[in-house]
Amino acid sequence: MNRPFSPVQIWNSFLKIIPYAGVTFGVVFGTIILGTALAILLFIQKKSEKRFVRVLAEGYINVIRCTPSIVLLFIVYYGIPKIALGLFAIDLNFSSKITYVIISLALIYSATLSEIIRSAYLALGKAQYEAAISIGLTPFQAVWRIMLPQGLVYALPNLGNSLISLFKEGSLAFTIGLIDMMGAGNLIISRNYGAYSLETYLALAVIYWVLTLIIEQIFLRLEKHYGRGREENHAA
Amino acid sequence: MAEAGRKIMQLDFSYLVKTFWLCVKAIPVTLEITIVSLLLAVIPALVIALCRIHHIKVLEQFGRIFVSFIRGTPMVLQILIVYSVMPSLLNSFVKKVGLSVNVFDLNPIIYAFIVFGLNSAATLSEVFRSAISAVPKGQVEAALCAGLTPFQTFRRIVLPQATVSALPNLCSITVILIKNTSLAFMMTVREITAVAKIEAAYGYNYVESYIDIFIIYIFVCLTVELIFKKIERRVVFAGVRRAKAI
Numbered sequence: 001m002n003r004p005f006s007p008v009q010i011w012n013s014f015l016k017i018i019p020y021a022g023v024t025f026g027v028v029f030g031t032i033i034l035g036t037a038l039a040i041l042l043f044i045q046k047k048s049e050k051r052f053v054r055v056l057a058e059g060y061i062n063v064i065r066c067t068p069s070i071v072l073l074f075i076v077y078y079g080i081p082k083i084a085l086g087l088f089a090i091d092l093n094f095s096s097k098i099t100y101v102i103i104s105l106a107l108i109y110s111a112t113l114s115e116i117i118r119s120a121y122l123a124l125g126k127a128q129y130e131a132a133i134s135i136g137l138t139p140f141q142a143v144w145r146i147m148l149p150q151g152l153v154y155a156l157p158n159l160g161n162s163l164i165s166l167f168k169e170g171s172l173a174f175t176i177g178l179i180d181m182m183g184a185g186n187l188i189i190s191r192n193y194g195a196y197s198l199e200t201y202l203a204l205a206v207i208y209w210v211l212t213l214i215i216e217q218i219f220l221r222l223e224k225h226y227g228r229g230r231e232e233n234h235a236a
Numbered sequence: 237m238a239e240a241g242r243k244i245m246q247l248d249f250s251y252l253v254k255t256f257w258l259c260v261k262a263i264p265v266t267l268e269i270t271i272v273s274l275l276l277a278v279i280p281a282l283v284i285a286l287c288r289i290h291h292i293k294v295l296e297q298f299g300r301i302f303v304s305f306i307r308g309t310p311m312v313l314q315i316l317i318v319y320s321v322m323p324s325l326l327n328s329f330v331k332k333v334g335l336s337v338n339v340f341d342l343n344p345i346i347y348a349f350i351v352f353g354l355n356s357a358a359t360l361s362e363v364f365r366s367a368i369s370a371v372p373k374g375q376v377e378a379a380l381c382a383g384l385t386p387f388q389t390f391r392r393i394v395l396p397q398a399t400v401s402a403l404p405n406l407c408s409i410t411v412i413l414i415k416n417t418s419l420a421f422m423m424t425v426r427e428i429t430a431v432a433k434i435e436a437a438y439g440y441n442y443v444e445s446y447i448d449i450f451i452i453y454i455f456v457c458l459t460v461e462l463i464f465k466k467i468e469r470r471v472v473f474a475g476v477r478r479a480k481a482i
Contacts, residue, residue, distance in 0.1 A: 062458070063454055066411065066415075066454040066456075066458055067415070067450060067453055067454065068416070068419075068429070068453055070418050070419060070429065071418060071446055071450050071453060074442065074446045075443065075446045075447065075450060078442035078446065079443045079446075082443055164307075168309070168310040168311070169310070171310035171312050172312060172419075182312065182313070197316075197320045198317065198320045198321055201316050201317045202317065204313055205305075205309045205314075205317060208308060208309045208313060209304070209305060209308035209309055210308075212307070212308035212309075213304070213308060
């Protein structure tokens with residue numbers, strides 16, 4: 001290393017990267033919305049009476065569990081435009097990259113999330129739902145007012161973990177050229193002609209680390225908050 | 237519609253098959269990274285786990301920060317950091333020692349071992365910690381009462397029981413590690429993804445290449461899961477048989 005390590009550069013890159021946190025969180029929120037919709041679908045499929053539908057959902061979850069995110073990202077990024085062009089003659093060449101990132105991450109996240117929903121549902125038991133229906137709630141009310149608030153408590157630790165890994169996996173988006181925090185960091189490095197790469201990566205590491213710790217803390221607080229009534233019940 | 241159907245089938249099948257076998261040849265590299273990193277990580281992970289369980293002062297803090305850092309930063313970033321530091325660090329070390337090795341000619345797989353080894357050390361330490369804590373305290377006390385030394389207690393009483401409860405987590409860690417090695421192409425290691433990327437860039441056959449490795453990864457991961465299930469069954473049955481014999 002001919003050039004001495006310069007801590008000032010860490011701070012400089014830090015300031016330049018921070019504005020792109022919005023893109024990173026945009027990816028996360030987009031993925032959560034699309035992923036939750038897919039996860040609910042998967043969960044309903046897995047509870048289906050038809051064996052075929054169940055096997056399909058299970059197969060999907062198994063396949064996703066065995067696929068590296070980057071491979072899925074590449075398949076979605078190169079595959080969807082090809083299919084769109086071939087089937088519908090639509091040229092997607094200039095569509096925004098963030099869409100592909102969100103689609104591929106949502107495909108992964110939905111598999112995890114559907115398993116989380118399922119385990120919370122199993123922990124809660126069917127009886128709660130049946131009791132709610134029997135006192136005259138509509139199925140939607142039963143889910144919204146009875147199942148969801150209780151199930152959320154069971155699901156919170158897993159939800160926190162899955163959210164953190166989603167947040168970190170979002171950093172792969174730079175491989176297809178999305179300018180999120182990771183992409184911004186790489187841009188800074190190439191603008192410096194490859195110099196100060198370590199400093200920039202360290203700045204990125206600090207940002208990701210701190211944000212992960214914050215997410216972790218938020219979920220710990222939430223767990224404590226929603227777990228409160230439960231502990232009192234047990235004590236009584 | 238028939239024409240559209242043909243267009244979507246524009247996938248170059250001969251290319252698909254050819255690249256598939258090229259990528260299959262890279263499976264040993266992926267497995268090598270996985271196995272070597274896991275083996276390198278076992279002892280540091282055990283040390284971190286034991287330090288955290290027994291609250292050994294400075295080491296416990298160090299272990300906690302290390303695990304938190306690894307869990308808090310993306311794998312890509314860890315790779316990029318190590319890959320931008322290690323070569324020059326190694327170079328100055330080699331020069332100081334006076335070896336006549338050109339560090340920049342070394343196989344980059346070494347850096348993959350380092351990154352994935354560090355990463356697995358953190359994740360494994362969490363698995364070991366929960367598995368060792370899951371062994372009931374009475375077991376340890378009983379063993380010590382029966383006259384075993386602390387080391388014997390750990391080796392003969394705690395470790396066998398902890399291994400059984402750690403197996404499912406070990407399986408999922410191994411699968412996650414295999415998936416993560418797909419990022420080793422950033423260090424110019426020629427594993428499955430790297431081969432596919434090189435082939436894809438050659439003739440712009442991106443979709444075909446990635447479908448190939450998609451299938452390969454599923455195959456590899458499912459095989460690993462199957463092997464772990466077999467081991468699990470054997471270990472659990474062995475335990476039951478031994479218990480019955482006693």
